[in-house]
Amino acid sequence: MQEVNHSSVAEFILVGFSAFPHLQLLFFVLILLMYLFTLLGNLLIMATVGSERSLHTPMYLFLCALSISEILYTLAIIPRMLADLLAARRAISLQACASQMFFSFTFGFTHSFLLTVMGYDRYVAICHPLRYPVLMSPRGCxxxxxxxxxGGSVMGMVVTVSIFHLTFCGSNEIHHFACHVPPLLKLACGSDVPGVALGVGLVCITALLGCFLLILLSYAFIVAAILRIPSAGGRHKAFSTCASHLTVVIVHYGFASVIYLKPKGPHYQEGDTLMATTYTVLTPFLxxxxxxxxxxxxxxxxKRTFLSTLYPEKI
Structure with missing residues (x-):
């Protein structure tokens, strides 16, 4: 990754949850439990897809890739968050901050792109079932x-280089638990800050909104195709293959919109920190x-994979 710009600030202080000193131990326990469950849940999905030959289909292989991106996304943020909840001093170097931003944006956007790919997979499976083996061949997948x-790596690089090309001066306190773009922009100085803020915002919104619109378009065709199925059982079976993906998309973009589109009140910094946990911790957990x-x-x-691990002699 490109070396960060020289700045009068050598390190940042992650304020995090310091506004809630009496709740930090509770936050630590809750976030740790949710993080461990997230890791175990995704690892179990990956192990199941890998061990069950019946699941070696594009839909489940995409799900496996989604689990990998989710594990790496949470790994980029949550361990540091947990350590800071117990630390007396929450300093992070300029290089470490840039690295965290790069990896969190890379895996976060990869997650969105994979959800879009999974929507396309369901569209082909339901709307063009005869062409599915050709369009979703192993090489194509x-x-x-x-x-x-x-695409995720490019987005992570663009955002990180744009932000850390700026000069940081004055206060070094990031009012967040991670190296997040808005609080970092508040610490930057120079005439190019508004242009960078606008450019980064447009790039991120265009990518995320583009993914969301493509998913909506896929489901518009899927719903139209399902409604043409004559039997209720056939319609239910077709929709059941999309239900989990559609639910995750709603949760993913629902929490994202609450965080990024909510109005900024007088105490928005503390609110932003708490709300950001829904996207960083709760969404991967769910x-x-x-x-x-x-x-x-x-x-x-x-269930079969879990039981075979615990009781291999009975399977």
């Missing part, structure tokens, strides 16, 4: 996943739960 990861509970085939396979 690998190419889509590679493009998602490449994702494996939704996929395992809303997908009967995956739920049965996960």
């Amino acid at each position: 690998a190419r889509l996943v590679a493009w998602a990861w490449a 994702s494996p739960i939704i996929f395992s509970l809303r997908n009967k085939e995956l739920k049965v396979a996960m």
Whole structure:
């Protein structure tokens, strides 16, 4: 990654949850438990998809890639957040801050791109079932996943280089638990700050809104195709293959919109910190739960994999 710009600020102080001193131990326990569950849930999904040959289909391979991106996204932010909740001094170097921003944006955007790819997969499966083996061939699936990861890396690099090309002066307190763009922009000085803020905002919103609109378009065609199925059982079966993905999309973009589109009040800094945990901690926590509970085939396979691990002699 490109070396960060020289600045009068050598390190930042992550204010985090310091506005709630009596609740930090409670936050630590809750976030730690949710983080461990997130890791175990995604690892179990990956192990299940890898061990069950019946799940070696594009839909579940994309889900496996989504679990990997989710693990890496939380790894970029939550361990540092947990350490800071117990630390007396929450200093982070300029280089470490840039690295955290790069990896969190890379894996966050990769997650959004993979959700878009999964929407396209469901569109092809329901609207063009006869062409599905050709359009979603192993090579084609690998190419889509590679493009998602490449796109995430480009977005992470663009955002990080743009922000850390600025000069930081004056206060070094980041009113957040991570190296987040808005609080960092408040610490930057120079005439180019408004232009960078506008450019980064437009790039991020365009990418996320583009993904969301593509998913909506996929589901518009999917709903139209499902409504043409004559039997109620057929319609239910077709929709059940999309239910978990659609629920995760609603949760993912719902929490994101609450964070980024809510009005800024007089105490927005503390509110932003608390609200950001919904996207950073709660959304990854809910994702494996939704996929395992809303997908009967995956739920049965996960149970079989879990039992075979605990009691291999009985399977």
